[in-house]
Amino acid sequence: MLDANLKNQLKTYLEKITQPIELVASLDDGEKSRELRELLQEIAGLSPRITLVERRDDDERKPSFTINRPGADIGIRFAAIPLGHEFTSLVLALLQVGGHPLKLDADVIERIKQLDGDYRFETYLSLSCQNCPEVVQALDVMALLNPRIRHVAIDGALFQDEVEQRQIMAVPTIYLNGEVFGQGRAGVEEILAKLDTGAAARDAEKLNARDTFDVLVVGGGPAGAAAAIYAARKGIRTGVVAERFGGQVLDTLAIENFISVKETEGPKFAAALEQHVKAYDVDIMNLQRAEALVPGKVFEVRLANGAVLKSKSVVLATGARWREINVPGERQYRNHGVAYCPHCDGPLFKGKRVAVIGGGNSGVEAAIDLAGIVSHVTLLEFAAELRADAVLQRKLASLSNVTVITQAQTTEVTGDGSKVNGLSYKDRQSGELRHLELEGVFVQIGLVPNTEWLKGTVALSRHGEIEVDAKGQTSVPGLFAAGDATTVPYKQIVIAVGDGAKAALSAFEYLIRSSVEEAEPAREAATA
CATH class of the missing domain: 3.50.50.60 (FAD/NAD(P)-binding domain)
Incomplete structure (x- = not known):
């Protein structure tokens, strides 16, 4: 699963481990469990301090695994095959659980240790999201420092049933004790500030x-x-x-x-x-x-x-x-079908119909990227022609699952009260009002x-x-x-x-x- 170059790099990093580590995997007979087992076996084979334990009779998400020390109960779990952007999160978790020093200020470490309460975090992510790793790494560090904090990083593409049930349409989405805690990029100090209610007053002083x-x-x-x-x-x-x-x-x-x-x-x-x-x-x-x-x-x-x-x-x-289109429904359905980052949130719309608003470079690039994930992309441009570079327009025109509509003025994002179900626009040439049935709207109209x-x-x-x-x-x-x-x-x-x-x-x-x-x-x- 890991190529030779990546294995050599990882082996070098794992030499910094000073304490034994157990990778405890919760697996079933599915293909993804086999992939995860292969990855964990390769990692365990790179260091004598790492052992792999497999479990099938527990109630945890499958496939998933924890990174622990023998005899300890560190609350770090990946319900994911953490490659892509999350490979760095995996490596850092291995090093930190293995005793490598944390790069945090002493006062931040102490504030995390002093948090009073039980915190069960769940982070829904996509492996193509560049904002997700910071959240995952922050919560993993907090779980390592405080035994009352537990964190599981969940790949939304791997656990689609949960994504549908919780109607998650943006990543990263963080749950705390079963309730939405936050969405979007956040580091240790940002998360800590929300948990430590007296932090703002101390900072001001x-x-x-x-x-x-x-x-x-x-x-x-x-x-x-x-x-x-x-x-x-x-x-x-x-x-x-x-x-x-x-x-x-x-x-x-x-x-x-x-x-x-x-x-x-x-x-x-x-x-x-x-x-x-x-x-x-x-x-x-x-x-x-x-x-x-x-x-x-x-x-x-x-x-x-x-x-x-x-x-x-x-x-x-x-x-x-990001500039908003400022139409009814946009703010109501933000992170519930209205999105601004196709790289982060695109995987959550796999096999669905989406629209991209904006015909400049950002909009056309977004449509091209999304076309490889979703079932169909409709690109709407207010002007009579696209403004993107010619090379991008040629690539867009070659895609069979993309429709381009020019002279389209978006008038409303519609939904069922909980998530997006369509978009209304006016044909600026004929004045006719039209409606598209879809599940996602990506806004790309500048800054x-x-x-x-x-x-x-x-x-x-x-x-x-x-x-x-x-x-x-x-x-x-x-x-x-x-x-x-x-x-x-x-x-x-x-x-x-x-x-x-x-x-x-x-x-x-x-x-x-x-x-x-x-x-x-x-x-x-x-x-x-």
Whole structure:
């Protein structure tokens, strides 16, 4: 099942194990159980510290397996054949259960150990989802540290009956003690914050105690990371406050146009950004949402938890998010048939009928990817023709299970109260209203800047973008901006990185000029 190269890599990793491990497999006579047994046998054969135990008479999901220590009861289970994106989760679980040190801050580890209660987590995932591994790895670590926490990672494609019963139409979906706990990407600290109800107040107290920054970057995507690095390299006090470090890059599957990096994945790129920033003296304040900006000689950035950060200059790099179609039913059925990530959620629609809204590169790429999974794709474009690159359009035209409808204005997403059952649109040429019966709608119509909280504070374009000049300066002195939230054309990672660097250099120049201007009156007074 594992090729020779992967086996050699895994064997090298498993040499770091210091404690014995038991892989306890719950199996039946099915094909998937045979596949899982083969995988686990190969893993056990790579290390003398790993043994495989098979069980058939238990009540666990089949196929599934736990990663345990002999005589212990660690609550880590995979109801999956964890290859694809989840292979990393499997390797990390093996290493961590086998005694390899955890890469968590001591205070986070202690907070997990002190959680009081019984927590039974279930994470539904797809092996093609780039957001799922972070959730799986976070909950596995928590289960390892606290015996009252148990976690099972469930491949939705392997357990379709559960997916149908629970009407799961987006991954990752997390259940806690039988109730929906959350959906979407989440790390250890995000999950811990939801369980530890006093965390927000403690965080606010710590943040309020921060000294005034020279440069405070709001946003942790490519633009924010570049701004932080360039500011820190100038030797000035630099901070980054971000709702989630990595930003929209975390939701990007393949990156093939960042110069010097031939190909990578969004989460890997985001992790590299964070590690680069951490190499400098930068105060990273993650999982904090900015709610208000108060300009002045010293800026104030007010956070959702009540904390207030102060800085002599600010770089706004708040990025953008998926644009909504804003029709009835879209928000009602979000994660219940309405989706924005075909790579993550596509496998949940296997054999079903779906629509893709948007005829640009993102929409056409989504339709191409989905065509290999679902029974039929209908692509709807508002304009008279598709806007995607010609090579993508040719590929789309070659697919027999794709229908393209142009001049189509989506008017409503319909459903039965619990999940999507169709989509209504108006033929813009004839004015006729039409309806499609389907089970999923993937929205791919571009981005909207995360700037609502800045209205009335800084000049925004009619599209809500922060207006900037050639140096990244906004309408407010000392306030700079970079990346997808600004009026700079072409929303690309490589452009955002350059703009972030430019904004930080401009902020440094502003600080120098400000200090000189403040010093001049003092000198004049002294010589008078």
